[in-house]
Amino acid sequence: MGFVGRGLRTIQPAFIQDETASVTGQCSTSLIAARVMAYNKPVLSFLRRRKESHVAPYLVNPGHCPVCARDVVFSSPDAWLRDHYLCSNCGSIPRERALMTVIESFFPTWRELAIHESSPSQRGASKRLSEEAPKYFASQKFSNAVRGSMVDNVRCEDLEALTLSDDSVDLHVTQDVFEHVVHPARAFKEIARTLKPGGAHIFTVPLVNKSNPSAVRVIEDGEGREVHVLPAVYHGNPISDEGSIVTVDWGYDICQAIMEACGLFTHMIHIDDLTKGIRAEYIEVLVTVRPR
Ligand SMILES: [Zn+2]
Numbered sequence: 001m002g003f004v005g006r007g008l009r010t011i012q013p014a015f016i017q018d019e020t021a022s023v024t025g026q027c028s029t030s031l032i033a034a035r036v037m038a039y040n041k042p043v044l045s046f047l048r049r050r051k052e053s054h055v056a057p058y059l060v061n062p063g064h065c066p067v068c069a070r071d072v073v074f075s076s077p078d079a080w081l082r083d084h085y086l087c088s089n090c091g092s093i094p095r096e097r098a099l100m101t102v103i104e105s106f107f108p109t110w111r112e113l114a115i116h117e118s119s120p121s122q123r124g125a126s127k128r129l130s131e132e133a134p135k136y137f138a139s140q141k142f143s144n145a146v147r148g149s150m151v152d153n154v155r156c157e158d159l160e161a162l163t164l165s166d167d168s169v170d171l172h173v174t175q176d177v178f179e180h181v182v183h184p185a186r187a188f189k190e191i192a193r194t195l196k197p198g199g200a201h202i203f204t205v206p207l208v209n210k211s212n213p214s215a216v217r218v219i220e221d222g223e224g225r226e227v228h229v230l231p232a233v234y235h236g237n238p239i240s241d242e243g244s245i246v247t248v249d250w251g252y253d254i255c256q257a258i259m260e261a262c263g264l265f266t267h268m269i270h271i272d273d274l275t276k277g278i279r280a281e282y283i284e285v286l287v288t289v290r291p292r
Contacts, residue, residue, distance in 0.1 A: 059085060063275040066100040067092040067124055074277035081280040094280040095204045096124035098271045099175060101278065102285040103129075103202055113170035114196075118159055119177050129173065159187040164194040174203040178254075180235070180244040182220055185261035188288070192262035195290040206282035209251030218247040254286065264288050 060075040068090035076085035085094050092100075103110050103125070110129070115136040120126035129136050139157035148163035149156050157163060159174075160183050172191045181187045191201045209215060217230040226245070234243035255266040267287040271278045 059279075061274050061277075063277050065090060065092060066097045066104065066276050066278075067128055072277070074274070082282060085277065085280060087277055090123070090127075092124040092277075094278050095175065095283040095285075097276055098269075098278050098283045098285050099173070099202065099204055100125045100128065101271060101273075101276060102269055102287060103171070103173075106200065106202070106287060107171060110171065114168065115171045115173060116164070116169045116194075117173040117175075118157065119174065121175070125173075125175065159190060161186070162190045162194055166193055167196050169194050170196055170199045172199075172201040172203075174201070174205075176204055176206060176235075178203065178205040179246050179248055179250060182218060182226065182247050184248060184257070188258050188261040188264075191288070192264050192290060197290055198292040199290050201286075201288040203286050203288075204283065205250055205254070205286065207250050207252060207254065207284055208282060209249045212251050214251045214253050214257065215249040216247070217249060218245055258286075258288055262288075264290055 057075045057077055058079055059081065060073060062071070062073050064070070065072045065074075065087045068087060070089045072090075073088040074085055075088065078084040081094060083093060086092070087097070107113060111133045113133065113135060115129055115133050117126060117129065117136065117138050119140055120130070120138045126138070130138065137155060139155040140151070141158050142151050142154075142156045145151050145156040147156055147158055147161065159177070159181060172195065178184055178187070188201075195201065215230065217233065218226050218228055221227050230249075233246040235246060236243055252268065255268055258264060258266045265288070267289070269285045269287065270283070271285070273279075
């Protein structure tokens, strides 16, 4: 769960074509190079490499990457920026940079905090958090391991039934995980139970339904069997060749769903900032806060 190339285009292919056409349109590499002549050497170097490969970027600009904390070039060869607008240094994608920006803004002392991330990737914000926060730990929902046990230094946890103690975690982090949870209300409740006062759940989840109500795609029949209410959609999952079934098409009403599940308020933050390489569809960052 929670990874690049997960096929979201198949859910909502209509995207920002009108808007992005005004950004780079179908410009040639040389025209784009002229436009950014005032930028720095890394951009021009990047464009030269692009010209050699005969591929004109859809969007390219210099900036400072919130994930790797370097001055870099952000570029995308494709209009679907969500998966293709990459950092030239760390390869991060927009939602990862948005998440890291929010963590830095809300919790600038994150390196000192107890951070639990469910289903992390091996790169992007997950890598940064794991490398710089000594109390960071990751978990995966392994189907063949006991909850709370360790599998290759990764803890086995089910978000719907965490083995973690009450008030034990400063930050829960999930990246594109909650569209795969069968009982999200249980998971939100578990996260609230295990958060320390003043802690938060900081997460991304594709809000594909936007202003329309969230739509449940999969329910459980009461005997543990998953029933498809809507046609099955899967996203890539690095720990399973079968992929992860999408259980909910979330909309902006997710904040109300979280409130009803666990009583906590959720901020919804949308960032559009090219200097940080943050522009794409479905990159809202949600921050559910447990008051002190
Ligand atoms: Zn980077």
